[in-house]
Amino acid sequence: MGIANMTHKPWRGSFAIPMTPFDDQDRIDEAVLAAEIEFCIQSHVGGIVVPVMVSEFQALSEAERRLMIRIPVEVAARRVPVVANCAAINAPLAVSYATYAEQIGAAAVIAMPPYGLAPDFDRVYAYFKAISDAVSIPVWIQNAGLAPLSLDQVVRLCTEIEQVSWVKEEVHPGPQRIGQLLDRKCPAIHGVMGGYGGRYMLTEWARGAAGVIHACQFCDVVQRVWELLDGSQEEWARDLFERLLPGLTLEGLMGMAFAKEIMVRRGVFKNHRMRSQARPLDAHDLREIDRVWERIQPYLTWGK
Numbered sequence: 210m211g212i213a214n215m216t217h218k219p220w221r222g223s224f225a226i227p228m229t230p231f232d233d234q235d236r237i238d239e240a241v242l243a244a245e246i247e248f249c250i251q252s253h254v255g256g257i258v259v260p261v262m263v264s265e266f267q268a269l270s271e272a273e274r275r276l277m278i279r280i281p282v283e284v285a286a287r288r289v290p291v292v293a294n295c296a297a298i299n300a301p302l303a304v305s306y307a308t309y310a311e312q313i314g315a316a317a318v319i320a321m322p323p324y325g326l327a328p329d330f331d332r333v334y335a336y337f338k339a340i341s342d343a344v345s346i347p348v349w350i351q352n353a354g355l356a357p358l359s360l361d362q363v364v365r366l367c368t369e370i371e372q373v374s375w376v377k378e379e380v381h382p383g384p385q386r387i388g389q390l391l392d393r394k395c396p397a398i399h400g401v402m403g404g405y406g407g408r409y410m411l412t413e414w415a416r417g418a419a420g421v422i423h424a425c426q427f428c429d430v431v432q433r434v435w436e437l438l439d440g441s442q443e444e445w446a447r448d449l450f451e452r453l454l455p456g457l458t459l460e461g462l463m464g465m466a467f468a469k470e471i472m473v474r475r476g477v478f479k480n481h482r483m484r485s486q487a488r489p490l491d492a493h494d495l496r497e498i499d500r501v502w503e504r505i506q507p508y509l510t511w512g513k
Contacts, residue, residue: 220290220375220400221439222255223432225425226263228465228472229277231482237273239280241478245425246284248477252429252511255420257281258292258319261351263424263465266294267324268484271302275309282314290316292349298325300339311344319349319377322356330362334370341372347399349375360390367397377422379404388416407431408457411450414438426471427456429511452508455501463498466490470498475511 227249230241249257260266260277269277278293285291293310295318297303307318320340322333341348350366350373352358357380358366367373378387378401387401400420403413407423410431423431430453437446460467469481470490481490490498 218255220256220419222420222435223252223428224256224258224292224402224420224422225249225252225254225428225431226261226422227257227259227277227281227425228469228478229260229264229266229269229273229484230469230478231480231484233480233482235482235484237269237276238479239276242277242280243284244477245472246281248472248475248511249425249428250285250288252425253432254289254425254428255432255435256290256292256316257285258422259294261294261296261319261422262353262355263468264294265465265483265485266296274306278306278310278315279313282310287314292317292319294319294351295340296320296322296324296351298323300336303336304339304343307340307344307348311346315346317347317349317375318344319351319375321351321353322358324356327356330358333358333362334366337366337373338370341370344372346372347374348372349377351377351379353377353379353404354381360386360393363390364393364395364398367395373397374399376401377404378402384409384412384416384418387413387418391417406457406460408454408461410434411438411447424460424465424468426460426468426475427453427505427509430505430508433508433510449508452505456505459497459501463490463494467494467498470495471502474502475509 227245230238232238282291293315295303295306402420403418407421410421434450472478
C-alpha cells in the first residue's frame, strides 16, 4: 500500500516539520513558507510532515491549516512525500482535512486521537476508521502524550483498520516503546518513526525506527546522521550527532522560538514570531543560541 507513492523510495530518515511563519500582522507568510519547504527539499529530507505541533497547528484556523497543507504539496511537487496532519477534536472535521489532503496530492495523513476530549477507545477507533474510510492513502497514528494510546491499542488500530499503517511513537519512554512495538512484528505496521525533536534518534534507529519526525531547522544535519547510520558508519554518525545535540537540547528548552531563530540565521525566515509562545527569547537565551550557532555552522550543508 503506497509506502512511497510520491518518490518510489522507502519512507526513511528525516521527515521534517515546517514551522508556520507569521508576518508582522500575524498572517501566514506564504512566500517564507514556500522557501521553507524548498529548504527542506534541498536538505535532502526523506519527507515533510505538516502542520503538526511544531507548526502550532492548534493556533491555526481551518483555512490556515489547509493552506499549510496546500503550499507544501505544491512546492514539493512530488519530489518528497508530504504527510498532512488531519487531527481534529472530532471525526467529521478530521475527515474533511484528510479528504482535502488526498485531493491536492498529499502522500499520507497523520492524526492524533481527538486531543481535546480525552475520548474512550471506542471513540478513538471510530475516529481512525472514519479517516481511513475516507481516503485511499496511508494513515499515520501520532501517538503523543497529549492523547496517548497503549501499544495494544496501536496494534489493534493498525491491524483492523485498512489504511492505518504507520506510527509516530513519542509516548514516554519513546525509544523503548518503538522497540517494543516493532518486536511484535505486526505486518499491518509498515513503519514506526520517533519524535522528541530528534534528541533520541540514535537509540530509536538502533531499535528499528524508520526515521525521525522533527522540527526542520537542522534537517540537513539530521538527514546526514541518518544516512551515516544506514551506511554502516555509526561512529561518524554519533560524532556528528554529538555536534548537533546542544541545538536539539535548546529546542527542547526554548521551543519553536529557538527553531525559528535558527531559521532566521539560516536565511529562510524573517522573524521568530509565534502565536503560542509562553515566554519570548531573552538576552540569556540569545547568548546561548549564539554559542550553539557558532559551533554547529561547520556541519550545516544546506546552501553550501
